Amino acid sequence: MTSPRPSLDAGTYDDVDAMLAGADEHLARTYPGDDGTRQPVHTVYVPADRFRAGLAGEWGERALAVVEEGGGTAALLDAVGVREDLRAEVGALVESKLASEPIEDLRIDLEDGYGDRGDDEDGHALAAARAVRAEVDEGRSTPFVGIRFKSFEAPTRARGLRTLDLFLGELAGSGELPAGLVLTLPKVTSVEQVEAMVLVCERLEALHDLPAGRLRFEIQVETPQAVLGSDGTALVARMIHAGGGRVTGLHYGTYDYSASLGIAARFQSMEHPAADHAKAVMQLAAAGTGVRLSDGSTNVLPVGDAEQVRAAWALHGRLVRRSLERGYLQGWDMHPGHLPGRFAVTYAYYREGFLPAAERLRIYLAREDGAVMDEPATARALAWFLARGTDCGAIAVAELETAVGASAADVDALAGRPGR
Incomplete structure (x- = not known):
């Protein structure tokens, strides 16, 4: 099969890169994303x-x-x-x-x-x-x-x-x-x-x-x-x-x-x-x-x-x-007296969502067909939810890895976090 031949020349690619270099730098500097460290509840x-x-x-x-x-x-x-x-x-x-x-x-x-x-x-x-x-x-x-x-x-x-x-x-x-x-x-x-x-x-x-x-x-x-x-x-x-x-x-x-x-x-x-x-x-x-x-x-x-x-x-x-x-x-x-309720509600929030989120992420990573077709942004949100659940102690790392079928490091990477 003949390879497709785009009509734009290399100079156009270079010109676009040059035009957007400042915007790229601004985005990277001002919107670096979360650093992945623990956030207190x-x-x-x-x-x-x-x-x-x-x-x-x-x-x-x-x-x-x-x-x-x-x-x-x-x-x-x-x-x-x-x-x-x-x-x-x-x-x-x-x-x-x-x-x-x-x-x-x-x-x-x-x-x-x-x-x-x-x-x-x-x-x-x-x-x-x-x-x-x-x-x-x-x-x-x-x-x-x-x-x-x-x-x-x-x-x-x-x-x-x-x-x-x-x-x-x-x-x-x-x-x-x-x-x-x-x-x-x-x-x-x-x-x-x-x-x-x-x-x-x-x-x-x-x-x-x-x-x-x-x-x-x-x-x-x-x-x-x-x-x-x-x-x-x-x-x-x-x-x-x-x-x-x-x-x-x-x-x-x-x-x-x-x-x-x-x-x-x-x-x-x-x-x-x-x-x-x-x-x-x-x-x-x-x-x-x-x-x-x-x-x-x-x-x-x-x-x-x-x-x-x-x-x-x-x-x-x-x-x-x-x-x-x-x-x-x-x-x-x-x-x-606020502490017991804070932790109870927080732990329940993550425990309720744990298995459904883990299963959706498992299907996504395994490239299987599931009831929901998740896009990369949603997969990242699923990984983020699970990672935060482990941060606060609601989800154990071992049970996370078992449910997702991947390491905690893989989940962190998908969430855009540095390794634990």
């Missing part, structure tokens, strides 16, 4: 004056006590809506998690949850850094830990910078920084604030002999200006790129954002239409950049009698499930 905020070494373990013990106060594991799983056929395995996973790693990401709060303590803040910032160092040295630190300092708005800017400086200096001066160190920049209202944070990171790296780019930070989206700037653009998208690769996450602030729009307190919620709009803009802005998303929190705590605890679990569980289904794999937890 939640962030726990603790005021700095209440933080101490060993706090995570205390929260785990308190969470288990709340489960008993609310009627036991069966009552928890019923309240958050875990399927009957999954309850035994999910219940065991939750109990194990609360005993071994009850907090994945701990944020020492020196902002709203802490308040204005004047010069006492210096001591609390230094004490927090020493407690983090003690946990790291003893091998019992949470996988991710860091601080939320005060915003770069004019009234709190100097205080926020001083606290960040003191905390980081104490931590860096006593050893290697924790691998999972996270810094949180709150109430961002302008691209310039992100640029200022980049400058501060550069100066701190130089002062403490840290590698360039070592310090990275989250942006809290809790002001209208972050979602819609005065020029009519989504400033949150520009903020990500102004970070020069240092921005790791966008965290939605439920109550500050809602209040700033004039929403009455009793209607402020993670599922308010205004919240959904803001989070949809955040999701679009972050897509392809490698910046992770986190939903906010509920202020309804599982306290009181057993009926009140179960009602709070039901609300929290529904909100966690809603976030997961919308692509928000992380959220905030404000009380030990």
